[in-house]
Amino acid sequence: MAQPVRISEISLYLRCPRLLYFQAMGRRVHPEVETPKNILMREVALSLSEIGPEEGEDLGEWLREALERALVEVPAIYRERINPHDLQAAAEEVAAWAAEVAPKIQVSLREINPSTVEVELRSDRLGLSGRVDRVVSRGAEDGSNHLRIPSILRVDLPPEAGVWRSDRLRLAGYSMLLEEELEARVDRGLVEYLRSGEVREVEIRPTDRRRVLRIRDRVRSIREGKLPDRPREAPCERCPVLESCETRQTLASKFF
Ligand code: SF4
Structure with missing residues (x-):
């Protein structure tokens, strides 16, 4: 059975699908994150x-x-x-x-709070896995209406309103995994924007769930060696694989 797609791969795909391609080839693609x-x-x-x-x-x-x-x-x-x-x-x-x-x-x-940190989740049925930063427990103390929701940590600042699109999709991925684990509906999630100390809650939408599953399929084909197109908005400026990426571009334009 193929290895499930990690939610971190979905995030990387959203930054640039080509980064995922180079990561699958064994290249280091995000050195700046871990300062x-x-x-x-x-x-x-x-x-x-x-x-x-x-x-x-x-x-x-x-x-x-x-x-x-x-x-x-x-x-x-x-x-x-x-x-x-x-x-x-x-x-x-x-x-x-x-x-x-x-x-x-x-x-x-x-x-x-109360919450548990770094919870590993996996679903072979969905072909997804990941480690969510926090799982928060909510509900009455007697256990009725007890809910668990995922929460992710972001060092960055939040957008003016709501959460960044990539955060919403990560939460959708973790929610689906948590639902499999708990056999219960998970329709909300949190993003903790550390730099500003804000916690924002979002609803998990069906469109976000669907989008995560389609990206999962694309991640699988990239892992199998498909070179994705270079997106127009890609963050190329400080990309650690810029040189290799440009070489691929030149080769591709020579052939087509
Ligand atoms: S150079 Fe740009 S298009 Fe290529 S992998 Fe890096 S970010 Fe993506």
Whole structure:
């Protein structure tokens, strides 16, 4: 049976289908995402799931402690990918970020907790898999109307309203996977925009589910070696595979 398509591959496809092609060939296609600052912000944000109902009153202090823990743990988690000096340099910026967003996060805490982090999901029937950042539990304490919804972390700023299209599609993918796991409908999801400390909730639409399944089919054919067209809006400027991509373009135009 073919390996399920990861939701991260759907995201990469949305950035540029050709990036997925080069990744399938074993190339590194996204070095800029994992800066020490982004890694630290993400670790601190993930740890918010550990806050119990009685804690979090002084969230600024709690975030400072979470950052100190992350500084000790991140080198062990990302051993080859992170330089300890860069990490220390990023810590100051992350401390300033934490102090700035603490009041907003304080308000959003009840939207993201109780929750479980980094939940691995897989459906052979859908041919999809992925690791969702958080699964949030909602509903009455007696268990009636109990819901679980996916939540994803984004280091970026949010759009003016709603969420970015790629985030909506990622959430649609995770929702379908969560539905398979829980055998229950999942029709909402959250995006946590870390830079601004905002949490935005969206409805999962049928069109988004359908789009994810069509992209899944395209990812499969790219994995089998089909070179996708170069999209007009592709983010080529700082692309790590720009040179190879342009060579392919030249070769293709020679033949056709
Ligand atoms: S150079 Fe542009 S089209 Fe080619 S893979 Fe990179 S982003 Fe995509």
